[in-house]
Amino acid sequence: MADKIFTRMGDGSGIYMSPEDIQYDLQKGTRDAAERGKIPELTREELDYLFEIIASPVNVTGVIRGKEVVTSSDSGAFKITYQAGISMDRATAIQVHEKVLAADSLDLGNIDYSYKAVKAILHDEAKVMENVQLNTIMPVLYGAMPNLGLYTKPDGPVDNWSELLPLAKIDEARAAQEEAVEIAVKDMLYIADGMYAAGADGMNFDTCGASGDADVLAALKAIEIIKKKYPDFGIEMGMAGEFILGMHGQLEYQGTRLAGLYPHKQVELAEKAGVSIFGPVVNTNCNQSFPWNIARAVTFVKACSEAANIPVHANVGMGVGGTPMSPVPPIDAVSRAVKAMVEIGRIDGL
Numbered sequence: 001m002a003d004k005i006f007t008r009m010g011d012g013s014g015i016y017m018s019p020e021d022i023q024y025d026l027q028k029g030t031r032d033a034a035e036r037g038k039i040p041e042l043t044r045e046e047l048d049y050l051f052e053i054i055a056s057p058v059n060v061t062g063v064i065r066g067k068e069v070v071t072s073s074d075s076g077a078f079k080i081t082y083q084a085g086i087s088m089d090r091a092t093a094i095q096v097h098e099k100v101l102a103a104d105s106l107d108l109g110n111i112d113y114s115y116k117a118v119k120a121i122l123h124d125e126a127k128v129m130e131n132v133q134l135n136t137i138m139p140v141l142y143g144a145m146p147n148l149g150l151y152t153k154p155d156g157p158v159d160n161w162s163e164l165l166p167l168a169k170i171d172e173a174r175a176a177q178e179e180a181v182e183i184a185v186k187d188m189l190y191i192a193d194g195m196y197a198a199g200a201d202g203m204n205f206d207t208c209g210a211s212g213d214a215d216v217l218a219a220l221k222a223i224e225i226i227k228k229k230y231p232d233f234g235i236e237m238g239m240a241g242e243f244i245l246g247m248h249g250q251l252e253y254q255g256t257r258l259a260g261l262y263p264h265k266q267v268e269l270a271e272k273a274g275v276s277i278f279g280p281v282v283n284t285n286c287n288q289s290f291p292w293n294i295a296r297a298v299t300f301v302k303a304c305s306e307a308a309n310i311p312v313h314a315n316v317g318m319g320v321g322g323t324p325m326s327p328v329p330p331i332d333a334v335s336r337a338v339k340a341m342v343e344i345g346r347i348d349g350l
Contacts, residue, residue, distance in 0.1 A: 003018060003019075004016035004017060004018060005017055005018070005019060005022060005054070005055050006332075007022065007054055007289060007290050007291060007333075008289070008290040008324050008330060008332070008333045009286065009287075009288070009289055009290065009324070010284045010285050010286040010287060010288050010289070010290065010292075010293050010324055010325060011286040011324060011325055011326065012324035012325065012326035012329060012330055012333070014330075015289065017289065017291070019051070019055065022051060022054060022055070022289075022291045023047070023051060025288070025289045025291040025292040025295070026042075026047050026050055026051060026054075026291050026292070026295040027047065027295075028292055028295075029288070029291065029292035029293060029294070029295030029296035029299070030042040030047065030295045030296060030298075030299045032292075032296050033282075033295075033296040033297075033299035033300050034299060036243075036262070037262040037263075037264065037299075037300055037303060039262075039264060039299065039300070039303040040299075040303070041299060042295060042298065042299055042302070042344070046298075046344050047295070049343070049344065050291075050294065050295060050298065050340055050344060051291075053336050053339050053340055054290070054291055054294070054336060056336075059331070059332050060331055060332065060335045061335045061336055061339050062335060062338075062339060063338070063339050063342045063343060064343065067342055067343060069342055069347060069348060069349045069350060070104040070105070070348075070349045070350075071103060071104045071105070071313075071349060071350045072104065072105045072106070072107075072141075072204075072236060072277060072279075072313050072349060072350070073097075073103065073105070073106050073107060074107060074109075074143055074204060074206040074207070074238055074279075075107065075109050075113055075143060075206070076093075076094070076097060076103065076106035076107055076143075077090040077091075077093045077094050077097075077106065077107070077108050077109065078090070078093070078109070078111065079093070079097075080093045080096060080097075081093055083327070083328070090108060090128060090132075091108075091128060091131055091132050091135065094106055094108060094132050094136060094140060095135055095136060098136050098137065098138050103138060104138060104139075104349075105138055105139040105140070105141065105201075106138065106139075106140055106141070107140065107141040107142060107143030107204040107206075107236075108125075108128060108129055108132055108140055108141070108142055108143065108200075109142065109143040109144050109204075109206075110125060110144065113143070113144050113145055113147075113206070114144055114145045114146075114147035114150055115144045115145070115146060115147070115184065115187050115188045115191050116147065116150045116151060116156070116184070116187055117144075117150070118144055118191055119187050119190060119191065122190065122191060122194045123194075125142070125194070125195075126194045126195060126197065126198035127198070129142060129195055129198040129199065129200050130198045130199055133198070133199040133200070133201075139201040139202065139234065140200065140201055141200060141201055141202040141203055141204040141234065141236060142191070142195040142200045142202075142203055142204065143203070143204030143205075143206050143236075144191070144204075144205075144206065145205075145206050145207045145208075145210060146184055146188065146205065146207075146208055146210075146211075146215050146216075146218045146219045146222075147207070147210060147211065147215070148177070148180050148181070148184055148210075148211035148212075148214055148215040148218060149162075149210070149211045151180040151183055151184060152176070152180070156180070156183075157179075157183065158176045158177075158179045158180045158183070159172065159173075159176040160176070161173035161174075161176045161177050161247060161248075164176065165247075173247075173248075174248050174249075174250065177212070177214035177247065177248045177251075178214070178248075178251075180214060180218070181214050181217055181218045181221070184218040184222070185218055185221050185222045185225070188205075188218070188219070188222035188226075189222055189225055189226065191203075192222070192226045192229075192230070192233070196230050196233060200233075201233075201234055202233050202234025202235055202236065202276065203223075203226065203233065203234070203235055203236070204236045204238070205219045205222070205223060205235065205236065205237045205238070206236075206238045207238060207239070207240040208237055208238065208239050208240060209239055209240040209241055209244050209245065210240040210241075211247065212244070212245040212246065212247025212248060212259075213244050213245065213246055213247060213248050213249070213251045213258035213259045214247060214248050214251055215240070215247075216239075216244055216253075216258050216266075217251050217253055217258060219237060220253050220269060220270070220273040221253075221273075223235050223237065223270075223273040223274055223275060224272075224273045224274055226274075227273070227274030228274075234276045234277070235274060235275050235276045235277075236275070236276060236277040236278075236279065236313070237270050237273075237275045237277070237278055237279065238279030238281070238313075238315055239263070239266060239279060239280060239281040239315070240281065241281055241283055242262060242263065242280075242281055242282045242283050242300060243260055243261060243262050244258050244259055244260060244261045244266065245259070246258075246259025246260060253269050253272075253273070254269065254272055256268075256269060262300065262303075263280035263281070263282070263300050263301065263303065263304035264300070264303040264304045264306070264307040265307075266278070266280065266304075267280065267304050267307055267308045267310070267312065268307060270310070271308070271309055271310055275310060276310060276311070277310065277311045277312075277313050277348075277349070278304075278308060278310055278311070278312055278313070279312075279313045279314065279315050280300065280301055280304045280312060280314055280315065281315045281320050281321070282296065282297035282300045282301065282314075282315075282320060282321060282322065283319065283320060284297075284319045284320060284321075284322065284323060284324060284325050286319075286324075286325050290322070290324065290333050290336075293322045293323075294322035294336065294337055294340055295322075296322070297314075297320075297321050297322035297337070297341070297345075298322065298340050298341060298344050298345045301314050301321075301341060301345040301347060302344060302345045302346060305345060305346040305347055305348075306346070311348035311349055312347050312348050312349070313347065313348065313349035313350055314341050314345060314347045314349075314350060316334070316337050316338055316341060316350050317329065321337055321341060322337040322340065322341070323337045338350060
């Protein structure tokens with residue numbers, strides 16, 4: 001194994017690869033992103049540096065001194081309680097993140113992490129937010145997903161477009177999505193009003209696009225209204241995937257069709273809506289190597305960073321941002337992904 005380098009597959013399993021194979025996968029990964037997004041590939045120098053990061057013999061690596069970035073988090077209050085299995089309420093978990101783990105910011109969210117679910121219990125959630133603000137210094141946002149799928153029958157008021165589309169009821173499916181957008185926007189505005197009154201530092205619109213382009217449109221429309229009403233309210237927008245699924249296919253925001261947009265185009269619309277921090281997503285392919293995945297992810301994110309006039313906090317976690325798809329991603333891969341994102345992808349935060 002002397003001529004082999006330890007790395008990972010996209011599912012987190014450990015493998016040994018030759019330097020030539022790593023270089024080959026790096027080239028394939030950046031080319032795949034460039035072709036899909038119609039963006040430049042990583043330069044030869046960037047690929048060589050990415051190879052050095054991957055081939056480093058250390059287990060855990062880090063960014064060069066002076067290139068440190070800040071962190072934000074979605075559903076951060078649950079990371080200790082549910083992933084680590086430690087019995088702790090959300091308000092206490094946020095204090096641990098601040099005082100022990102040195103988090104730069106966090107979000108408070110309900111276990112049913114969707115705005116529709118929170119609407120009925122806003123008075124309880126607002127009280128938790130108020131208590132958290134009294135006991136912390138770092139910015140705390142209120143986070144949830146637009147999650148347009150919750151507005152479909154039988155749980156919601158509109159027809160299910162995922163059922164209508166296979167029946168070729170295209171017009172009916174589109175109409176249902178458009179109706180859901182308007183209802184969701186009202187719900188998100190209602191939550192924003194309550195959280196602003198409770199002292200929240202902002203809102204985290206997480207996993208936008210999970211239900212397709214209508215899901216993204218609902219978030220953008222809500223954000224635009226919130227920022228006009230509360231100009232000092234911070235807004236973080238994190239995406240669900242690397243490109244916006246065209247479940248509707250014809251929806252536009254300020255003259256731009258949403259379906260098919262990649263991160264460097266998504267961030268432009270986020271800026272127009274008033275987003276403060278944008279979180280691009282690049283999905284991990286479990287059948288490809290970590291070198292392939294991280295080269296591909298950094299290519300997309302670098303283009304996003306170059307197009308952005310607002311801070312870019314790349315999603316780097318379970319199955320996104322080049323990291324392996326695993327409930328607890330291996331630290332050797334995560335630390336390398338972070339270093340690559342910061343030093344090559346030019347992100348402002350994680």
